[in-house]
Amino acid sequence: MATPAAVPHTHEAGHSASPSGLWSWLTTVDHKRIGILYGLSALAFFVLGGVEGLIIRSQLSVPNNDLVSAPFYNALFTMHGTTMIFLGVMPLSAAFFNYMIPLQIGARDVVFPRLNAFSYWLFLFGAFVLNVPFLIQPFTAGLDPSSTLAPLIRVIPDGGWFGYATLTGKEFSPYLSIDFWVAGLQILGIASMAAGFNFIVTIFNMRAPGMTMLRMPVFTWMTLVVQFLVVLSFPCITVALILLLMDRLFGTHFYIPSAGGDPLLWQHLFWLFGHPEVYILILPAMGIVSEVLPVFSRKPLFGAPFVIFSGITIGLLGFGVWAHHMFTTGLGAAADAAFSVTTMLIAIPTGVKIFNWIFTLWGGQIRLTTSMLFALGFVGMFTMGGLSGIMHSSPPVDLQQQDSYFVVAHFHYVLFGGAIFGLFSGIYYWFPKMSGRFLDETWGKIIFALVLGGFNLTFFPMHFVGAWGMPRRIYTYDEGMGWDQVNLLETIGAFTLAFGVLLFLISFFRSMRNGAKAGANPWDAATLEWITTSPPAVHNFDKTPMVYSDRPVWEKSHGPGPGYSLPEGEEHIHLPPPSIKPLIGAVGVGMFLTSFVALNLSILALGMTALGLALIFYSFYTWFLEPGH
Amino acid sequence: MGVDNYKLAMWTFLGSECFFFGSLIGTYMSYRGKSLTGPYPLDVFDPAVTSISTFDLLASSLFMVLAVHYAKAGEINKMLGWVAATMVGGLIFLGFQYYEFSHFVHEGLTLKSNLFGATFYVLTGFHGTHVAVGVLLLGSLAWSAKRGHLANIGETTEVIGLYWHFVDVVWIVIFTLVYLLEYT
Amino acid sequence: MKPTRASLLLPLVMVVLAACGGDHPMSTFIAHSDLTREINAIYSRIFWWTALLFLLVQGGLIYVVLRFRAKGTETANPEQVHGNIRLELTWTILPIFILMHIAIPTVSLIFKSQAQTTEENAVLVNALGKQWWFAFEYPELGVTTANEMHVPLGTEIEVRLQSDNVIHSFWVPQLMAKRDMVPGRVNHIKFKAEKLGEFYGQCAEYCGDSHALMKFRVVVDTPEDFAKWIASQKAPAETEAATAQAGFQAFQGAGCVACHAINGTTAAAVIGPDLTHVGSRTMIASGILENNEENLKKWIKDPPGVKPGSKMPNLNLSDEQVASLAAYLQTLK
Numbered sequence A: 001m002a003t004p005a006a007v008p009h010t011h012e013a014g015h016s017a018s019p020s021g022l023w024s025w026l027t028t029v030d031h032k033r034i035g036i037l038y039g040l041s042a043l044a045f046f047v048l049g050g051v052e053g054l055i056i057r058s059q060l061s062v063p064n065n066d067l068v069s070a071p072f073y074n075a076l077f078t079m080h081g082t083t084m085i086f087l088g089v090m091p092l093s094a095a096f097f098n099y100m101i102p103l104q105i106g107a108r109d110v111v112f113p114r115l116n117a118f119s120y121w122l123f124l125f126g127a128f129v130l131n132v133p134f135l136i137q138p139f140t141a142g143l144d145p146s147s148t149l150a151p152l153i154r155v156i157p158d159g160g161w162f163g164y165a166t167l168t169g170k171e172f173s174p175y176l177s178i179d180f181w182v183a184g185l186q187i188l189g190i191a192s193m194a195a196g197f198n199f200i201v202t203i204f205n206m207r208a209p210g211m212t213m214l215r216m217p218v219f220t221w222m223t224l225v226v227q228f229l230v231v232l233s234f235p236c237i238t239v240a241l242i243l244l245l246m247d248r249l250f251g252t253h254f255y256i257p258s259a260g261g262d263p264l265l266w267q268h269l270f271w272l273f274g275h276p277e278v279y280i281l282i283l284p285a286m287g288i289v290s291e292v293l294p295v296f297s298r299k300p301l302f303g304a305p306f307v308i309f310s311g312i313t314i315g316l317l318g319f320g321v322w323a324h325h326m327f328t329t330g331l332g333a334a335a336d337a338a339f340s341v342t343t344m345l346i347a348i349p350t351g352v353k354i355f356n357w358i359f360t361l362w363g364g365q366i367r368l369t370t371s372m373l374f375a376l377g378f379v380g381m382f383t384m385g386g387l388s389g390i391m392h393s394s395p396p397v398d399l400q401q402q403d404s405y406f407v408v409a410h411f412h413y414v415l416f417g418g419a420i421f422g423l424f425s426g427i428y429y430w431f432p433k434m435s436g437r438f439l440d441e442t443w444g445k446i447i448f449a450l451v452l453g454g455f456n457l458t459f460f461p462m463h464f465v466g467a468w469g470m471p472r473r474i475y476t477y478d479e480g481m482g483w484d485q486v487n488l489l490e491t492i493g494a495f496t497l498a499f500g501v502l503l504f505l506i507s508f509f510r511s512m513r514n515g516a517k518a519g520a521n522p523w524d525a526a527t528l529e530w531i532t533t534s535p536p537a538v539h540n541f542d543k544t545p546m547v548y549s550d551r552p553v554w555e556k557s558h559g560p561g562p563g564y565s566l567p568e569g570e571e572h573i574h575l576p577p578p579s580i581k582p583l584i585g586a587v588g589v590g591m592f593l594t595s596f597v598a599l600n601l602s603i604l605a606l607g608m609t610a611l612g613l614a615l616i617f618y619s620f621y622t623w624f625l626e627p628g629h
Numbered sequence B: 001m002g003v004d005n006y007k008l009a010m011w012t013f014l015g016s017e018c019f020f021f022g023s024l025i026g027t028y029m030s031y032r033g034k035s036l037t038g039p040y041p042l043d044v045f046d047p048a049v050t051s052i053s054t055f056d057l058l059a060s061s062l063f064m065v066l067a068v069h070y071a072k073a074g075e076i077n078k079m080l081g082w083v084a085a086t087m088v089g090g091l092i093f094l095g096f097q098y099y100e101f102s103h104f105v106h107e108g109l110t111l112k113s114n115l116f117g118a119t120f121y122v123l124t125g126f127h128g129t130h131v132a133v134g135v136l137l138l139g140s141l142a143w144s145a146k147r148g149h150l151a152n153i154g155e156t157t158e159v160i161g162l163y164w165h166f167v168d169v170v171w172i173v174i175f176t177l178v179y180l181l182e183y184t
Numbered sequence C: 001m002k003p004t005r006a007s008l009l010l011p012l013v014m015v016v017l018a019a020c021g022g023d024h025p026m027s028t029f030i031a032h033s034d035l036t037r038e039i040n041a042i043y044s045r046i047f048w049w050t051a052l053l054f055l056l057v058q059g060g061l062i063y064v065v066l067r068f069r070a071k072g073t074e075t076a077n078p079e080q081v082h083g084n085i086r087l088e089l090t091w092t093i094l095p096i097f098i099l100m101h102i103a104i105p106t107v108s109l110i111f112k113s114q115a116q117t118t119e120e121n122a123v124l125v126n127a128l129g130k131q132w133w134f135a136f137e138y139p140e141l142g143v144t145t146a147n148e149m150h151v152p153l154g155t156e157i158e159v160r161l162q163s164d165n166v167i168h169s170f171w172v173p174q175l176m177a178k179r180d181m182v183p184g185r186v187n188h189i190k191f192k193a194e195k196l197g198e199f200y201g202q203c204a205e206y207c208g209d210s211h212a213l214m215k216f217r218v219v220v221d222t223p224e225d226f227a228k229w230i231a232s233q234k235a236p237a238e239t240e241a242a243t244a245q246a247g248f249q250a251f252q253g254a255g256c257v258a259c260h261a262i263n264g265t266t267a268a269a270v271i272g273p274d275l276t277h278v279g280s281r282t283m284i285a286s287g288i289l290e291n292n293e294e295n296l297k298k299w300i301k302d303p304p305g306v307k308p309g310s311k312m313p314n315l316n317l318s319d320e321q322v323a324s325l326a327a328y329l330q331t332l333k
């Protein structure tokens, strides 16, 4: 079935030998290894966020349950949302950006490999800052409220994932919980932005000869759009967080009404970031699906330019709709109407994608691999979530749905049914490239069935309880509201889903060791990552290909064009040497930003600030003196 | 292909900075005139002084242009001279800012006193930080250029120049919206 | 375009949903005011469009997969179709019409529902969100109460929503949808109730520890009953002098006066709910406990035990104190 595009590989000594050992991972600047680090971290945090979700669901399975306390429940949903979004979906996408983008554009690495490593370590540091409170709180919860350490009594972030003022202000959250959240997000934001600059330049400047913008794979295109969204939207939340920090630390009144401040300023700044953020979460998945559907129907993507341009349009429109999260806040009729209309407009480019995907399948030879099943699942489930989004986009209707489980249903359909399904499809699709082995297909189908079934059982009924008036973020509810059975059903669904994920993890690690061997191009795919070995050599390609088509590898074996060609003769291969500086720099930046949290406790933390700055200065200065950047 | 890597990285970084300062300026503008207590802008501003520092920063941008020109022409000594002049311009600006801040504090305008204080100090403070970072960048540029560490002085100077001009333009916007608007 | 036609379809949805069981006192599908009825008309219009699109996409997807599944016997690759501009333009343009059909009534209802009140006999209510309860004030009628809001049937009600702490959201699904109570702002929502009875409301914006327990009730009375209610609320509590004496002393002794007001006594603090007529409410502690002696005792004994983080502290009262307080509060009808 598969006809791998045979590429002779003459391994130059010294280039293909990959170093091993812990130190080699700490100092790696290889985009593939960084991709793997991102991927494994993301999976771990996805499970952590999932377990938080499962505790949430267990608490809500019956009315008046007291499995967890109210404050802990509030911390749980805050951390569940924050974890899933910033530590689950975003880094899982980043894993594919890192691993696949250089391969897809025929490059040896990203343009700034050490900046890339820096981004990863900074991300890990941020994730650590967000989660370490779980380990602290058990020891500090019992502190005397009048002691100087009282701010430590509550440290797990508990302001909700969008942390609305004034609840997050000092007056209503006197503990450190919010400070940990602010510090963690600030660090993650810098990590994402650093990666954003890196990938924008990489995609523009590192493409193999002949690969014009319109010959770029759709996944690369969507990555490019995502990186623009990242570098343009994260500054808004950075500012929002800085102002919050100023309020909490230095007594300003940005969000405090008694001194003329406006809590809605937070919402504007947050959602100015927050809405583009949801497209940051979904566009990579859309890119993956745009690769997978054509490959497994043995056809090109239907109307690829349309799909690309609608991706760009979605990104652009994404900046003009933020106030649809604020329909209930009383912005006034004109603003409500305007934001309603811009929000509805997003249905158009998104619909284009949906229909183009369906027509990609039309007339194809569809192979229902697990990857394909998840991609098909994506189209179905995402549509469901998108359509409920359209219901929200009508402000009067949203006045009934906002902050109810109806919204929870909407965003899990787009986030899980969309982003996670897409990423799972990507995992099954690219696992052979990354490991040289297949993920087990029989297990894969069982897992897909469990995940699809469990997912719908969990989240479909949420439309109903939401419409029956169940507000979100409530740790308990009364009998007699008509919500009991449905909630129990959802909990059963969640555990079914978790079982599916558990099987996936087992299958994943089993296949890593003893999956069936895969060749260079096992799916008969079309893009450049498939011409190199599986897994690729450290230097990716022995020779940089010359590209003649948007489906170079497919056309090489099936015609009509030449697809791509390899230049004659030996090529000089230059790879950057490993470096520990990115890790040190990340620790420095992380410490510097986290020290603000500690500043809340005592001025001694200034020492930490200074140490952080010193590390930053040391690592960056020596970084630029190191050879090979 | 096309634009140099570092230059492109700088452009995207500056795009990102636009949103950063855009958010800060937006905050300032949306709170303009909403302070419940004084001091108000007109109680503390001294347009003459700020005009001088604005002029100084503008002039430094001109020096930067010259520095880039000589860097590209390979005349390293001249380039170093203009880089130094740019740095001095930046430092003078920071001196003015220090003077202005301490004067304002003396007049009773602090971060805490009212919304004007908070928005003003945060906005201009972050701008000042950018100028300071610029001075540091120029310093390390000069240092490594002199020691011959830099492979491509022309490009590097140009990239840092982009940053410097950007910071300058942001100041023009701040000067117009924060200061001049008060006198219309 | 008439909402009535669209609402004809609504019962269909409701039947299906009702079949899923039980009583749903907060169901948004049941509309008992002009506002919620009109919202549901738009909702059902969107619902049918999205249902259609949903079926189209899922149906199309399943059909295509079934029809074009590889048999393994193919000898040649399928035709490599790269696109079809006409088709693509079609599905770019068609949705615009659907969206217009949704947007037009949406925009008109936005403006209509947010317009100023024009009716002269409209009843104005100030609703204040607290952590975690609601205070109600009828500024034109001189009444202050908490957690239970009475309104007359068929009259326009304008609720002014405010908060002096964190953001809350005022939600009565069957009467007035929701709007946020944002500190530093005054928001409005107006509606005309169309059915007598008691309706459930709940805070819908996360507002701290006991957000889940921040509920309230809206009682729709006939205009006559409403007038009676107003009159009784305005009057000081009618309690037999003897009980009043002893009870109030306990009230003062336990320190309740620091936070609560009882009209006609010296208690006038506004930190907690106004208790002048607390005995006349059906629920206490913002709609989470039925108003009876048992529950009053439970509440006074240990408020944070009932409502995590409650701003009413546990005053460590003896059982006798609690009992006499509960008995006294019961009499405040």
Ligand code: HEA
Residues within 6 Å of the ligand: A162, A278, A279, A281, A282, A324, A325, A343, A344, A346, A347, A348, A350, A351, A352, A354, A382, A383, A384, A385, A386, A387, A389, A390, A392, A393, A394, A398, A401, A402, A403, A407, A410, A411, A414, A415, A418, A419, C053, C057, C095, C096, C098, C099
């Ligand atoms: C991956 C993430 C993701 C994506 C892609 C989307 C996509 C969309 N979202 Fe969603 N949204 C979230 C994540 C996402 N959302 C999250 C996390 C929240 C909650 C935040 C919080 O409060 O915690 C939220 C909340 C949210 C709200 C606020 C609800 C509230 O709190 O009151 C609104 C309101 O308008 C909204 C609308 C939309 C719309 C219109 C789209 C559109 O992009 C959808 C477009 C897609 C389609 C419409 C389907 C396919 C199209 C067709 C088949 C063509 C034909 C269709 C028509 C003509 C209708 N979303």
Ligand code: HEA
Residues within 6 Å of the ligand: A046, A047, A049, A050, A051, A053, A054, A056, A057, A077, A078, A080, A081, A082, A084, A085, A088, A089, A160, A161, A162, A408, A412, A415, A416, A419, A420, A458, A472, A473, A474, A475, A494, A497, A498, A499, A501, A502, A505
């Ligand atoms: C990508 C994002 C994402 C993902 C994937 C999920 C996944 C899940 N979410 Fe998530 N959710 C959010 C993003 C996401 N959520 C956000 C942003 C919020 C809003 C937060 C806020 O309001 O601030 C939210 C809120 C939210 C709520 C509402 C809470 C409330 O308002 O009170 C609920 C309730 O049911 C819920 C449930 C779940 C469940 C059951 C899953 C499941 O899909 C999880 C599946 C399970 C796993 C992945 C774990 C696998 C486990 C193992 C392998 C170990 C096996 C162990 C055992 C069986 C014990 N979520």
Ligand code: CUA
Residues within 6 Å of the ligand: C129, C130, C132, C167, C168, C169, C203, C204, C205, C206, C207, C208, C210, C211, C212, C214
């Ligand atoms: Cu008040 Cu939630």
Ligand SMILES: [Cu+2]
Residues within 6 Å of the ligand: A274, A275, A278, A321, A322, A324, A325
């Ligand atoms: Cu949004």
